[in-house]
Amino acid sequence: MSRLPVQIRSSAPVRSTCLVIKDLTCRLGNYIQTLLGQNNQKVMDSVTLSVPKNKKFGDLSTNAAMVLAKPLSANPQTIAEKISGHIDQRWPEVCQVDVAKPGFVNFRLKDSFIRQGLSAIIAHGKDYGKNRSGEGKTVNLEYVSSNPTGHLHIGHGRWGVLGDVLASLYAANGYQVVREYYVNDYGSQVKNFVACAASLYLDHFGQSSDYPQDGYPRQTVQKALEAVIEKHGDAFLDDGRKVDTQGLEPAVVGAMVAEIKKTLSSMGVDFDVWFKESSLYAQNHFEKTVQMLQEKGLAYSREGALWFRSQKFGDNKDRVIVRGDGQPTYFASDIMYLLHKASRGFDLLVYILGADHHGYVDRLMATSRALGLEKTRLNIIIGQLVSLIKMGQPLKMSRRKGEIYTLRDLVQEVGRDAVRYFFADSSFDTPMDFDIDLAKQKSNQNPVFYVQYVHARIESILAKLDKRYTLEDVDISAVGLDTQTEREIAKLLLFYPDEVYRGCAGNAPYFLTQYLYGLASQFHYLYNHYRIMDQHAVHWGRLGLVLLLKQVLVNGLGILGIRAPRKM
RNA sequence: GCGCUUGUAGCUCAGCUGGAUAGAGCAACGGACUUCUAAUCCGUAGGUCGGGGGUUCGAAUCCCUCCAAGCGCGCCA
Structure with a gap:
C-alpha cells in the first residue's frame, strides 16, 4: 500500500512537568501493594487519591483503607491509622496527616513543597503542564470528515473543537499527533452532487437542463459552482452543449472542500492531512484488498455481492463490501482506510463519530479485530448531537430546503472563542443545547x-x-x-x-x-x-x-x- | 421491534472505575464601585439524583425492570 506524505507535526523537545497527584497516587499504590502482599488489580484500581470536595478534609485524601478493609479483613480505621503513619513518616512533602470517620486518610501539603512545585512554572513557562506520558507514541485523530456535498452543521463544529482540543491534549502529553480529515469524494453521493452541479452549469451558460429530482438543495450546489465558474469559466463545457463531468467533478468537490476548510479554519480547527477516499482506489488497491480479504477467508460471495464476515468478529450481521453491480460500498472504503492508517504505523487511532454514525462502531471494531489490530489501538468516540436554542426556543431547521443554520453562521454570529469554549465545555456523550444568545452575551x-x-x-x-x-x-x-x-x-x-x-x-x-x-x-x-x-x-x-x-x-x-x- | 446515548436545582450541565453534608454557572432575591477594569465580588433561597426493586458497612454511581427523549438499524455516503 502506498504511503501518503504524512507530516507528523514536529514539536520542540517536551519539557516534562511533574504530576503531583499522579506521582503520589503511584507511591501510595506501591505501599498498598506491600500491605496486600499479592497482586490484586481490582483493589488497586479502586484506590484513589484526590482533592476532597470539602476543604476541611485537607489538600488531598485517599479511600485506600476502606478499599483494603475487605481483602485484608480488617477494620478500615485500623488500616487507615497504619497508612497515615506511613505517609507521615515517609512522605517528605506532606504534613498534618489525619484519619477521618469511616477510614479516609487526609493530609496537607507543606508550603515549601508547593513553592518548589510552583518554581516549575518559572522554569518551563509556556511548556508548564506538558508531560512525557505519551512520549514515543504517535496518535492519529480523525474528526469532522463531513461529506463534501453540503455545508457543515453545528454538530460538525462540536466534533471539530473536541477533536482539535483533544489533539492538543495528546500533544501536551508528549504524543506525536496527526489531525486528519477524511474526504468522501468517491461514490454515488458525489456523483449525485456533480450531476446537480452539471445541470446548473448548463443553466449558467444558457443551456436548458433537468435538475436531478432527488438532488441536493440548489443553493448549496450553486455556491460551490460559483467558485468553479469564477476559476474555470466554461472550461468544462464541451462543444458548448455537454458538460465534461470528469473535469467538473474534482473542481466542484474541491470548491466544497475549500469552503469546509475555510469554515473550520475560522474557528481555529486546522488539519494536517486531508485524506481523500478516492485515493484508496488508485493503483488497484481496491482489487488487491478484496483479494487479500478473500484469501484470508474474511470475505465471501452471496446473492451476487461480496460480503465481509463482520458478524464473526462482533458485528450483529455481515456487511456487503462489493455490490451486485460491482461497485464497492462505503464500508469497503472504511476497511481500506483503516488498513491504510494502520500501515502508517500509528500507535493509536482515534475516531470521533457523530451519534448519527454510532451504528458504525460495531463494524469498525469488527474490522479491526478481523484484521488483527490490537484491541487498544482503536479508540472510537461517539459524540452526541447539538441542538440550537435561540430566544429560549429550539431552532427548527429544514435541511431539505437548504435553510439550515450552518456552522459558518454560528461562528460569524457568536465568535470563535465562545464557540470553542462552549463546545469544549461539555462531555462527548451528553446531547448538547447550544444557547446562541448566551454565547453572544458580553x-x-x-x-x-x-x-x-x-x-x-x-x-x-x-x-x-x-x-x-x-x-x-x-x-x-x-x-x-x-x-x-x-x-x-x-x-x-x-x-x-x-x-x-x-x-x-x-x-x-x-x-x-x-x-x-x-x-x-x-x-x-x-x-x-x-x-x-x-x-x-x-x-x-x-x-x-x-x-x-x-x-x-x-x-x-x-x-x-x-x-x-x-x-x- | 432491536441497538447506542441521555434523564441530577426553574434553565444549562459536573459528579457515574460505589465513599465523607449531591456540586457549579445562569435565572430569582438582598448587598458591595472616591481604591489594580463592577464583563467582578459577597450573601440568601432552591433537590423524593425519571419511577420501582435489588446488591452492601455505604448507591446519583453497579444489576434488574418500567417510563420518557434523541439517534441509528440499506447491495446510500
Missing part, C-alpha cells in the same frame, strides 16, 4: 468572558507598574501563601499538569474549561478582596502569584485554542 453570564477577563485584569495591573514584569522576576520564596485564597490558587497551579494528564486520559477537554473556570473564580475573589498594588506599594508576593497564574491561564487557554486578550 456579560457575567458568559463563562468565556469570565475566564478571559482574568487575563485582561492581570494585564491591566502589569501595565500600571514601573516596568514589564515577567516570570523571571518572580521570587518563589516570597510568593504569598498566607491567606487561604492565595494557598488555594497556588495548589490549583500546582495541580494543572495533573489536569492536562487527566483531560487526555479521559478524552475530556471539559476538564480544562472547568479547571480554568475554577482558577478564574479564585482569581476574581482574590482581586476583589486583596490589593496587589496601590499608590504606595506593590504586594510582591501576590504579584508573583498572579504572574504564575497568568502563565497557567495562557497555557490552558492555548490548549483550548482560545485567545487571552490584553484588554476587554
Whole structure:
C-alpha cells in the first residue's frame, strides 16, 4: 500500500512537568501493594487519591483503607491509622496527616513543597503542564470528515473543537499527533452532487437542463459552482452543449472542500492531512484488498455481492463490501482506510463519530479485530448531537430546503472563542443545547468572558507598574501563601499538569474549561478582596502569584485554542 | 421491534472505575464601585439524583425492570 506524505507535526523537545497527584497516587499504590502482599488489580484500581470536595478534609485524601478493609479483613480505621503513619513518616512533602470517620486518610501539603512545585512554572513557562506520558507514541485523530456535498452543521463544529482540543491534549502529553480529515469524494453521493452541479452549469451558460429530482438543495450546489465558474469559466463545457463531468467533478468537490476548510479554519480547527477516499482506489488497491480479504477467508460471495464476515468478529450481521453491480460500498472504503492508517504505523487511532454514525462502531471494531489490530489501538468516540436554542426556543431547521443554520453562521454570529469554549465545555456523550444568545452575551453570564477577563485584569495591573514584569522576576520564596485564597490558587497551579494528564486520559477537554473556570473564580475573589498594588506599594508576593497564574491561564487557554486578550 | 446515548436545582450541565453534608454557572432575591477594569465580588433561597426493586458497612454511581427523549438499524455516503 502506498504511503501518503504524512507530516507528523514536529514539536520542540517536551519539557516534562511533574504530576503531583499522579506521582503520589503511584507511591501510595506501591505501599498498598506491600500491605496486600499479592497482586490484586481490582483493589488497586479502586484506590484513589484526590482533592476532597470539602476543604476541611485537607489538600488531598485517599479511600485506600476502606478499599483494603475487605481483602485484608480488617477494620478500615485500623488500616487507615497504619497508612497515615506511613505517609507521615515517609512522605517528605506532606504534613498534618489525619484519619477521618469511616477510614479516609487526609493530609496537607507543606508550603515549601508547593513553592518548589510552583518554581516549575518559572522554569518551563509556556511548556508548564506538558508531560512525557505519551512520549514515543504517535496518535492519529480523525474528526469532522463531513461529506463534501453540503455545508457543515453545528454538530460538525462540536466534533471539530473536541477533536482539535483533544489533539492538543495528546500533544501536551508528549504524543506525536496527526489531525486528519477524511474526504468522501468517491461514490454515488458525489456523483449525485456533480450531476446537480452539471445541470446548473448548463443553466449558467444558457443551456436548458433537468435538475436531478432527488438532488441536493440548489443553493448549496450553486455556491460551490460559483467558485468553479469564477476559476474555470466554461472550461468544462464541451462543444458548448455537454458538460465534461470528469473535469467538473474534482473542481466542484474541491470548491466544497475549500469552503469546509475555510469554515473550520475560522474557528481555529486546522488539519494536517486531508485524506481523500478516492485515493484508496488508485493503483488497484481496491482489487488487491478484496483479494487479500478473500484469501484470508474474511470475505465471501452471496446473492451476487461480496460480503465481509463482520458478524464473526462482533458485528450483529455481515456487511456487503462489493455490490451486485460491482461497485464497492462505503464500508469497503472504511476497511481500506483503516488498513491504510494502520500501515502508517500509528500507535493509536482515534475516531470521533457523530451519534448519527454510532451504528458504525460495531463494524469498525469488527474490522479491526478481523484484521488483527490490537484491541487498544482503536479508540472510537461517539459524540452526541447539538441542538440550537435561540430566544429560549429550539431552532427548527429544514435541511431539505437548504435553510439550515450552518456552522459558518454560528461562528460569524457568536465568535470563535465562545464557540470553542462552549463546545469544549461539555462531555462527548451528553446531547448538547447550544444557547446562541448566551454565547453572544458580553456579560457575567458568559463563562468565556469570565475566564478571559482574568487575563485582561492581570494585564491591566502589569501595565500600571514601573516596568514589564515577567516570570523571571518572580521570587518563589516570597510568593504569598498566607491567606487561604492565595494557598488555594497556588495548589490549583500546582495541580494543572495533573489536569492536562487527566483531560487526555479521559478524552475530556471539559476538564480544562472547568479547571480554568475554577482558577478564574479564585482569581476574581482574590482581586476583589486583596490589593496587589496601590499608590504606595506593590504586594510582591501576590504579584508573583498572579504572574504564575497568568502563565497557567495562557497555557490552558492555548490548549483550548482560545485567545487571552490584553484588554476587554 | 432491536441497538447506542441521555434523564441530577426553574434553565444549562459536573459528579457515574460505589465513599465523607449531591456540586457549579445562569435565572430569582438582598448587598458591595472616591481604591489594580463592577464583563467582578459577597450573601440568601432552591433537590423524593425519571419511577420501582435489588446488591452492601455505604448507591446519583453497579444489576434488574418500567417510563420518557434523541439517534441509528440499506447491495446510500
